[in-house]
Amino acid sequence: MLSCELLLRSDSVLDVNVTKNEETKSQPWPRSLARTWTTMLLLVTCLLYCARMAMPVCAVTMATQFSWSKTESGVVMSGFFWGYCFTQVLGGHASDRIGGERVLLLSTTAWAFITAATPVLVRLNVSPLVTMTIARFLMGIFQGVHYPCLASVCAQRVEEGERGFMMSVMGCGSHLGLLAVGGAGSVILELYSWEPVFVIVGFFSFLWVFSVKYLLKAIMPEMPSSHAPKLSQQQSASFWLKLCTEPAVLSMVFAHICFSGSSYTLISWLPTFFKETYPHAQGWVFNVVPWFVAIVSSLTGGSLSSYLIKKGYSTTTVRKMMQFCSMGISGVFLLMLCRSPSFSSAVALVSAVVGLSTFNSRQEQILI
Numbered sequence: 457m458l459s460c461e462l463l464l465r466s467d468s469v470l471d472v473n474v475t476k477n478e479e480t481k482s483q484p485w486p487r488s489l490a491r492t493w494t495t496m497l498l499l500v501t502c503l504l505y506c507a508r509m510a511m512p513v514c515a516v517t518m519a520t521q522f523s524w525s526k527t528e529s530g531v532v533m534s535g536f537f538w539g540y541c542f543t544q545v546l547g548g549h550a551s552d553r554i555g556g557e558r559v560l561l562l563s564t565t566a567w568a569f570i571t572a573a574t575p576v577l578v579r580l581n582v583s584p585l586v587t588m589t590i591a592r593f594l595m596g597i598f599q600g601v602h603y604p605c606l607a608s609v610c611a612q613r614v615e616e617g618e619r620g621f622m623m624s625v626m627g628c629g630s631h632l633g634l635l636a637v638g639g640a641g642s643v644i645l646e647l648y649s650w651e652p653v654f655v656i657v658g659f660f661s662f663l664w665v666f667s668v669k670y671l672l673k674a675i676m677p678e679m680p681s682s683h684a685p686k687l688s689q690q691q692s693a694s695f696w697l698k699l700c701t702e703p704a705v706l707s708m709v710f711a712h713i714c715f716s717g718s719s720y721t722l723i724s725w726l727p728t729f730f731k732e733t734y735p736h737a738q739g740w741v742f743n744v745v746p747w748f749v750a751i752v753s754s755l756t757g758g759s760l761s762s763y764l765i766k767k768g769y770s771t772t773t774v775r776k777m778m779q780f781c782s783m784g785i786s787g788v789f790l791l792m793l794c795r796s797p798s799f800s801s802a803v804a805l806v807s808a809v810v811g812l813s814t815f816n817s818r819q820e821q822i823l824i
Contacts, residue, residue: 485613493613494622497606498629500564500664504602505633506641506657507571508536511592512724513641513743514650516731521650522584526728533724535589539596547601551608557668560605565665566598572658575651624758627814631750634723638743646739715783715816718790722813726806734799745803746810753811757781778815786812 485493511518511533519529551559570591577591578584606626614622641653699705730742757778764774789808797805 490614490622493609494625496664496668497609497622498625498632500560500661501602501606501626501629502633502636503657503661503664504564504567504599505630506637507567507595507661508599509634509637509723510571510574510641510653510657511536511588512727513637513739514645514653515728517645517650518584518588522578524585528585529728532585532588532592535592536596536599537720539593539598540600541596543597543600544604548604548608550601551605552612556605556607556609556612559601560609561665561668563598563601563605564661567595568658568661568665570595570598570658571654571661574654574658624754627754628751631747631754631814635744635747635751638747639740642739642743711779711783715813718783718787719813719816722806722810730802733796734802737799742803742806746807749807749811750814754814757815781812782814782816 515529515533518524519526524532547559547563574588574591577587580587606623610622637653637657640656644652644656726746727739727743730737731739734742761774761778764777765771786809789805789812793802793805793809
């Protein structure tokens with residue numbers, strides 16, 4: 457997500473002369489349509505994280521039913537990220553060529569189908585370990601285009617002064633999704649089984665697709681077949697060479713790798729950690745509280761960033777401060793979690809880690 461949003465401002469970071477074809481440049485949405493799309497993109501981001509988090513929430517129950525070891529459970533959950541890394545650049549390229557709305561609609565249809573069909577896939581005459589790993593891999597492929605689509609849509613359809621707000625709303629959508637599936641999913645899991653969690657998330661995802669395809673797209677302005685600037689082969693090679701060798705870009709890529717390694721490990725393994733360490737704890741507590749804190753922290757971090765910049769601090773200084781809180785201070789709380797604290801202390805520590813980690817997205821919004 458960070459690298460895609462960085463490309464939105466690459467023309468100002470790098471001194472590359474690009475001539476835009478005004479005839480293929482898309483027009484910004486009218487304000488009323490922009491508000492509608494912002495709401496719909498918030499909802500689909502929420503559903504995206506519901507689908508992504510459904511497996512970790514149900515992992516312990518599924519591992520017990522199918523006799524998976526921790527290694528096998530890890531293989532299933534890591535399958536998502538192997539697929540996820542393959543379509544980041546492709547998703548951004550396709551979105552620039554044919555429009556982020558179209559790519560988003562197609563990808564959402566695909567991962568919604570995989571989510572809803574998960575209970576059916578485990579009943580095939582194949583090992584559940586194999587089918588679930590493949591299903592998670594394919595889901596990662598289709599969900600990998602989501603944030604590149606959002607970045608492309610933001611650049612093409614949203615006025616420059618409103619892009620930060622839109623991406624901030626998208627960030628809240630991810631936390632809302634984690635909060636929703638963590639709360640409702642835990643209750644459904646305890647009352648029924650793991651299958652309804654996937655079916656319900658898939659159903660609402662299909663409902664979103666239907667709403668956009670048959671209702672919202674009817675009032676959306678026509679989109680040109682291509683939005684991308686025209687670059688010669690020499691200009692394109694020069695652009696990517698400068699981008700990939702820019703020290704600021706390399707440092708941010710490294711920081712994002714470190715952040716993602718810790719963040720997605722937490723998302724994937726926290727339910728298992730609490731279930732095994734505190735077997736009598738209520739699932740809705742440890743699956744809800746940290747993500748509720750994340751929403752509050754995300755909004756607080758955004759306000760703090762804006763306040764510091766208005767007070768005269770440079771953008772670079774504010775970005776470094778947010779990153780230090782996100783990765784430095786949260787790392788201290790994460791180390792404290794290794795000392796086997798009580799359940800309430802563990803929830804508090806995890807909430808602090810997850811809450812502070814949202815400060816990472818503040819630097820991304822500053823870049824837009």
